Amino acid sequence: MPETRQTRIRYLIIGILFVVSAFSFADRSALSQAAGSMPKNIDLTPERMGYLLFGFGWAYALGQLPSGGLLDRFGSKRVYGISIILWSIFAFFTGFAGYLTASAAFTAIFLLRILSGLAQSPVFPGNGRIVASWFPTSERGRASAIFNSSQYFALPIFAPIFGWLIHSYGWQSCFWFMGVLGALLTVLWFTMIYGVKDHPSISSAEIEYIERGGGLVNTDAQTGIKKNTLTWATVKMLLSHRMLVGVYLGQYCITTLTWFFLTWFPLYLAQARHMSVLKVGFAAAVPGLCGGCGGILGGIISDKLLSRGCSLSFARKLPIMAGMALSMSIVACNYASSQSLMLLFMSISFFGKGIGALGWTVISDTSPKGMVGMNGALFNLCGNMAGITTPLIIGYIVAKTHSYNGALIYVACIAFCAIVSFGPIVGEIKRLEVAPEAAAS
Numbered sequence: 001m002p003e004t005r006q007t008r009i010r011y012l013i014i015g016i017l018f019v020v021s022a023f024s025f026a027d028r029s030a031l032s033q034a035a036g037s038m039p040k041n042i043d044l045t046p047e048r049m050g051y052l053l054f055g056f057g058w059a060y061a062l063g064q065l066p067s068g069g070l071l072d073r074f075g076s077k078r079v080y081g082i083s084i085i086l087w088s089i090f091a092f093f094t095g096f097a098g099y100l101t102a103s104a105a106f107t108a109i110f111l112l113r114i115l116s117g118l119a120q121s122p123v124f125p126g127n128g129r130i131v132a133s134w135f136p137t138s139e140r141g142r143a144s145a146i147f148n149s150s151q152y153f154a155l156p157i158f159a160p161i162f163g164w165l166i167h168s169y170g171w172q173s174c175f176w177f178m179g180v181l182g183a184l185l186t187v188l189w190f191t192m193i194y195g196v197k198d199h200p201s202i203s204s205a206e207i208e209y210i211e212r213g214g215g216l217v218n219t220d221a222q223t224g225i226k227k228n229t230l231t232w233a234t235v236k237m238l239l240s241h242r243m244l245v246g247v248y249l250g251q252y253c254i255t256t257l258t259w260f261f262l263t264w265f266p267l268y269l270a271q272a273r274h275m276s277v278l279k280v281g282f283a284a285a286v287p288g289l290c291g292g293c294g295g296i297l298g299g300i301i302s303d304k305l306l307s308r309g310c311s312l313s314f315a316r317k318l319p320i321m322a323g324m325a326l327s328m329s330i331v332a333c334n335y336a337s338s339q340s341l342m343l344l345f346m347s348i349s350f351f352g353k354g355i356g357a358l359g360w361t362v363i364s365d366t367s368p369k370g371m372v373g374m375n376g377a378l379f380n381l382c383g384n385m386a387g388i389t390t391p392l393i394i395g396y397i398v399a400k401t402h403s404y405n406g407a408l409i410y411v412a413c414i415a416f417c418a419i420v421s422f423g424p425i426v427g428e429i430k431r432l433e434v435a436p437e438a439a440a441s
Helices: 009-035 046-062 064-074 076-099 102-120 123-134 137-148 150-169 172-192 204-212 232-239 242-272 277-307 312-335 339-356 359-366 372-383 386-401 405-425 436-440
Strands: none
Touching (some): 009 076, 009 123, 009 137, 009 204, 009 242, 046 064, 064 076, 064 123, 064 372, 123 359, 137 312, 150 172, 150 242, 150 277, 232 242, 232 372, 242 312, 242 405, 277 312, 277 339, 359 372
16 A cells, blocks of 8 residues: 555654653652651661762763763664663662661662663663654654653652552552563563664655654664764764753753752652651642643744744743743742742742753754764763762752752752853754764774
């Protein structure tokens, strides 16, 4: 039968990316929710909790460049799929740490968080790489916003589940749940994810539409014989462009807000606002949903501006800078006398953060052909340095001041730095034309 009808397989692909990314973020937040119910002899003080969160963030950042090189060399499906398998296994084993002595349990959890961080490092470089391949430029903002919004929907979806599991079956149960869910998602991944031209259900009309619109449909073609992009020459070349450096710095600032939300926000609700485990799960869902809605709206706004003739720079920068300005309202939580008012300000803040989280769209727009994985990995490495600094800095602030007020001021200042980074530092947004062979030599 002639393939004249244009299929919509790319929407199925982005849906799967959303689900798997939400699973990844849920795994990162599970420890924060379980911490309050862990045995007291483990002694999870703010400093020790900071070190556990630091272990994951450090390993996740360290794994970015190797994961980018592996993605470019062996393809997204294989590398990403193995990643899902590994971090699901580490999550499952974390539950068994509860049967160890207190000191051994802390050490085991710390080591498993490091391994999980390494295993999850291909997730977002892989997402950016798949979107650059499967979506034309005119749809890339919305596509990137959808998978990026997983960080906001993960907590509303999983926090109530974790709260119920911890309340009913103990803190270990949420990690066992994540391990089983990971096994199911692994099957989904390997049966549904393909390169653009390899997908068994795609029509030639959709392939032509994606390619004509700027999609890099050959990204995963012949990955096994591609040259190695994991070289210092490639890294040096990417870091030599002011535009990319500004994007990297901006992502560090935006990711600081993400890590506050994933790691310290549940503890803020429990310790500063004195909510129970069940209430924390449901209260954390409200700002998360607002952030997710803002994330999708930011992508829609950006693509609409582009379709109406605005420059690529204006269409991407306006939502980012406006969203970051709105996110600075997090400081108002320090003056909120009631829990409802605090949740309102926190929801406004994370709604703005969601609108401004278009960094992965910019990476898809700017990456040199053949280097999407490495550019995305370097971008995510710089961004997730916040996964190292944020838990430690906020843990230090809370421990020294015995208050979260300074932590919220710190987060607001970082949001302002994001505006500066994506504004004057980035300059014009455009795709870099660089031969991969030149960088890899």
